[in-house]
Amino acid sequence: MNTSFDVAAVAVVVVLTLGIGVYGLRLARTTSDFMVASRAVSPLWNASAIGGEYLSAASFLGVAGLVYAYGADMLWYPVGFVAGYLVLLLLVAAPLRRSGAYTVPDFAEARLGSAAVRRLASVLVVAIGWLYLVPQLQGAGLTLRATTGAPAWAGAVLVAVVVTVNVAGGGMRSATFVQAFQYWLKLTALSVPALFLLLAWQGDGAPDLAGPAGPVFRETTSVRLDGPVLVDVVERTVVVETDGRDRVLEPGPARLGPGTVVFPAGAEVPHVDRIERSTGDTWARPLSGAGGLEHPLYATYALVLATFLGTMGLPHVLVRFYTNPDGAAARRTTLVVLGLLGVFYLLPALYGALGRLYAPELLLTGRTDAVVLALPGALLGGVLGDLMEALLVAGAFAAFLSTSSGLLVSTAGVLVQDVLRGTVRDFRRATVVAAVVPLLLALAATSLPVSQVVGLAFAMAASTFCPLLVLGIWWRGLTPPGAAAGLVVGGGLSAAAVLSTLAGVADRGWPAALLAQPAAWTVPIAFAVMVGVSLATRSRVPAGVGRTMLRLHAPESLGLRR
């Protein structure tokens, strides 16, 4: 691998992001022509911006890593990430836009007229925003370490600093264009290398991705291990260790590293203990429990619920809808988003599948999130491999920067407006606060699994804001006490579930599955509490709910909204 290419790629993305932020709007929109200056953002631009802001580290790196390790079931992640917008389109997009609300707390206050629910929603926005920021920063650390060998904190600090400077310096004032650029950059960065990888795979005789064999080293492979790794050896293998001596690995558990271990061509890949070995055909079959997942059917449904319903509650997604001139434009935008994301999410699965053939050593090291970055070097090699890897690094950094910027703007906005009112009045200072907390968390918890924290953010959003938005838009009977109770119960349960997963309260069996994917039970409970408490406090239904509902649902063109 060629480190200088990667460093250059990161530098270019950082400079471009800052540059567009500072000069982009000024150049594009300084005019004396009002028709140019006031042109509303078209649905395509707006949808690109939503895509740019939404496609995070989890999408760019994480999904491929999950597919690589756990097989076909993980395809529900990309499906869910996209289908969340279908639910948003059907239930939320247009009414929310018509409500005029900029954030979920705004919506809560507009719909329920309660300052307490507003504050509760604000706190949840900050919690979800921070939870979602931590894996972005960790992903940056992981990428920089995997490609340039820099320490893990370097990438996190780099992204945090760039994003804070950009947001506090006003670089996100032209957010739509910055974010739209980021979407197309990410799509290019993932699709061009994918094309070359597919060609190389064809040139290799298109070996079977889903055959009866387990992953094997196709050629003599030297694996570098930073620390000791506990692995399960499948067959008797003779490896060469750092000191040049041979070591015979017998089937069963073994401890490898630190140092370099050289495996012979054709050897079965020993898997790190948290991933179970699976053959190609189990890996490719849905609900097979590949990789050692338990209760795959339950996990799938829970995942579907979390992603389908969680998307609408992500703070940085909703604010983008405000840019649409009206409810109809909000719907059109969402439709385009579905298309753009659908195209993008075809690619990570491809990387995951090819990774099993060409980069199986990550199953040994456990760094499955790096499979996207490892493939060009393994399959293409040479200058082309270096260039493609640099492109992927650029795309990954675009993903960290854009998602983090969006999250930071939303979180800091809510911080300055609601949570720290009276303490921090200045948006810039709030931005620093909003960035420092997740950075410290990311630095403190380097071993926090990226996909799990993203899952927590989705599950939390699905168990809190989804009921609030859906019931608020579609049910007159929602009352402030009902909404507050639902938010507290949904948020509390989902948080408790993931905390106990991380604490290792239950390792195996049903408890573990229920806690690792809590959405399947927390979302129904949150809905039930919200409905139940609302029914019990029927007298507290806000006055003027009819007028609010008319405003949310009547198309603007009818002129009924006053």
Added chain:
Amino acid sequence: MDALAVAVVAVVLVVPGVVLWRAVGGRRAFGTTAERATHAALHEASLASPPLRAGLTVDAATRSAGHLRALLGSAAVAMTDTERLLAWDGTGQHHAPVAHDLATDALQRGRTTVQRVTCGDPDCPVRSAVVCPLVLDDRVVGTLTAYDTDAGPGLVRAAGEVARWVSGQLELAELDESRSRLAEAQVRALRAQISPHFVYNALTAIASFVRTDPERARELLLEFADFTRYSSQTHGEFTTLAEELRSIDRYLLLERARFGERLQVVLRVAPEVLPVAVPDLCLQPLVENAVQHGLEHGRGRGTVTVVAEDDGAQCRITVEDDGVGSDPERIRAVLAGTADGDSIGMANVDARLRAVYGDDHGLLVETALGAGTKVTIRVPKWHAGVSAP
């Protein structure tokens, strides 16, 4: 798994919780019995106050009667205006139909009356009534009646005090209403106030094109027509920033027809903020000022810059000219309402922004003699009660 990871997530979840607790102001038990009683009374009064601030209506009476009854500790409470019963709260609902008749005496004489109530139901606690008039500017506008088994002197005095307090709230309601009527009248005045100079200047400028460039003259006339329509039309209290900017564009187009190359206009508008709801006609006076100060007072060339930027949950709009500027003290006096002059529109915009969004959102004016003028306003993207049609 990793203890550190757990600690970290716990921190993420607990910190906002603590902040929330502080924000809500965690309630603690406090004080002596007397203090608690005072607090309870004041709390009921503060709950009854907001509906009453809307005036003496059925809705206001219904929503406040319960709190007033709690305040009085009586079996029932009725509120009437001069015509009919507005609300009844408490037991003995069957007495409600005659409540207004009972109040006739108090309504006519403007004095508290104590009356017996006959009831066939031996369990009914409604036996006597204290009827207190609600007086507004020496007019009796309604009554507050407290019903109980025995109207002792304590209840009579308490009812009198509560009625006086309700009257005070109703006076405040009238004050609110007249204040908003005043603001409305100001906007109407502002609209009617398209300066005759501007009409004259625009028409002369258009006239000068009639022979040389009839097509342009026609376009300008149409723009002029649209502009006058927007400026004089009564629409709602709020409009979108896009609409407001469109009207400004028409205005600037006409001014540019008059001044030609001498007036340069720079617009920089972030598309994200176009849907923001803003008070009607909140920018136009500022732009008119900028053109006047930037150009009309004798200087050769001038540039007017209008910038609308996205700033988190707010939108920031600046109107800037590079003209003669003014004395900051004079602007301060204009905004305080102590000086008259051509900046009256600015004072009006300032007052309306403060009235809608609070004192944080007044005009920010940066100026000095000879250094041009820059006026900044900040408008939240969403504010309770603010919505464009």
